[in-house]
Amino acid sequence: MPVIRTIETPSLGDRSYLVHDGEVAFVVDPQRDFDRVLDLVEAEGVRVEAIFETHIHNDYVTGGYALAQHLGVDYYVNAEDDVSFERTPIRDDETVTVGSMTVRALATPGHTFTHLSYALEGDEPVVFTGGSLLFGATGRPDLLGPEHTDALAHHQHASAHRLASELPDEAQVMPTHGFGSFCAPSSEGAADDSTIGKEKRENPALTKDEAAYVEEIVSGLEEFPAYYAHMGPANADGPGAPDLSPPEKADAAELRRRLEAGEWLVDLRNRTAFAAGHAPGSFNFGIDGQFITYLGWLIPWGTPVTLLGDSQEQVDEAQRDMVRIGIERPAAMATGSPHDWTDGELASYPTATFGDLAQVRHHRQVTVLDVRRPAEYAVGHIEDAVNIPIHDIVTRIDEVPSGEVWVHCAGGYRASVAASIVAASGTKVVAVDDSFDNAREAGLPITD
Incomplete structure (x- = not known):
């Protein structure tokens, strides 16, 4: 029975995998800082012979090419991917033997046109699904541009059904995305493991017909981080090893x-x-x-x-x-x-709760700045609140009203980011460090 070790990257909502038979190993979708992989390889006492990339990622810079160069091993990337580096091309239904393990490539377009999943065959099968079949979801189909979204959504439905039909119900599903990654249609994710059988019962791609699934996934798509635009081109160029040495110190x-x-x-x-x-x-x-x-x-x-x-x-x-x-x-x-860090006075601003905001609104005029995403705002927001999503706050800073601005999000983190940017522009701010669930209880008028 092969051993599978998961390498978590919670900050990006992703997972990489080290798989070995006790002697020989392969890696799936390694992150850029591949020293974590090397540390795990040493701890497991194995040697890596292959690295598999499920797709040209849009949410992070891969460590696959640099790790393969470092170790001198095969780097398997879809033969159809247009890349500028030497790789070991692999195509649909081809198999690779790694030690005592057999890995089969399965074309699963949808997240990208050239996406591959990798099935680890044997008595206890596993499928590494990248951004294809996730836990209770599928990878979003809009990252290559709106002109491709509909076609990719249809591909994603077909790919999920291919996996469900070709793999046994007991096959473990091990995706790369879906643990808070914006590569998933929703940035939330609670499940920690799954099987093909479980996905057949719960995943919309497998419980809904194609038209209903496509309508649901396309209509539910929200904004994704702007830096994604730079990830695909970087990965197609074969990014080198990162430099993690400390930067220079500044007084x-x-x-x-x-x-x-x-x-x-x-x-x-x-x-x-x-x-x-x-x-x-x-x-x-x-x-x-x-x-x-x-x-x-x-x-x-x-x-x-x-x-x-x-x-x-x-x-x-x-x-x-x-x-x-x-x-x-x-x-x-x-x-x-x-x-x-400064040779002058420190800057500061107050923090508060929604209860504080409710009290203040009885006594003076303040602006409520809601920096949640538009879909969150549409579900329910404080009456008369101005909505400038956090991802627009830098480019729309001139739209922030003058006067006293109370900034909030759903829990406090995004409000702190936005408040710091608004405060740096010279506006008087108060950061609401509270759960939005408390706003209605505090007596604030909520528009649904």
Whole structure:
């Protein structure tokens, strides 16, 4: 029985896999920071002989090519993919022997036109489904552009049925996406394992007819991170190994110079600490939340980033996340406290609850800025709230009303990011650090 080890990347909602028979191993969809794979290989005491890529990913930069180069092993990529690097081409229904294991490629278009799944054959079969069949869902079909969405949705339905018909019910389903990744139609995901049989009972692609499934998945698609536009081209070029060595350190004068030059100073501390005191002009993307998703989504691509953290460990974690989406190097870094990052007064702003907001609205006029996605806003929002989704806050900063602005999202993290950006523009802000579920209970008028 082959051993399967999962390598989680929670910040991007993805999984990679190391599979071995006790001696020989293969890897499926490795992330850019492949040192994690090497550490696991060493711990398992095996040798890698093959790396399989399910598709040209849109949500992260792959480590597959660089890992294959590092180890000197075959890198299996669909023969139909238009790439600029040498790979071992593989086609539908071809098999590869890795040690005592047999891997069969299955064409499963839908997330992309050339998507492959890989079935590990044997007494206890497993299928690595990439962005095809997910837990209770399928990979979104719109990442290659709206002109392809409908066709890919139909392909995705057919691919799910192919897997369901060719694999036994007991086959384990092991996707790459779907654990919070925006490569899934919904960015939420609670299931931790599944089988073909379970998916037959629960997955809309397998319980609905083709027309109903296509209508449901296409109508439910929401925005996806802007940095996705850069991932496919990077992966088609065969990205090299990342440089994770520490960036240069910057003092307060250097940080001021970088800020004045238009660079981003990104404060990694939690939102409570940031609100209490921070270097003026810095933005808060806390490493304790969806740091890289929102940094990659909001930043004008190519803008230099300097990282500010409590510790070197915070900076290291952020730097690792950044290379996963192709932000190759932080421009600089600083650690310690915000008093070390500015030679002037600290900036700050208050935090509050929805109960506080309800009380304030009885006494003075304030603007409520809702930075949730439009679909969230449509389900229910505070009466008269202005909706500027977080992913638009940088480009639409001029639309933020003047005066006192109370910024909220669904739970607090996105509000902290947006509040820091709005505050840096000179607007008086209050960050609502509370669950939106409490807004109605607090007595705020909600429009459904």
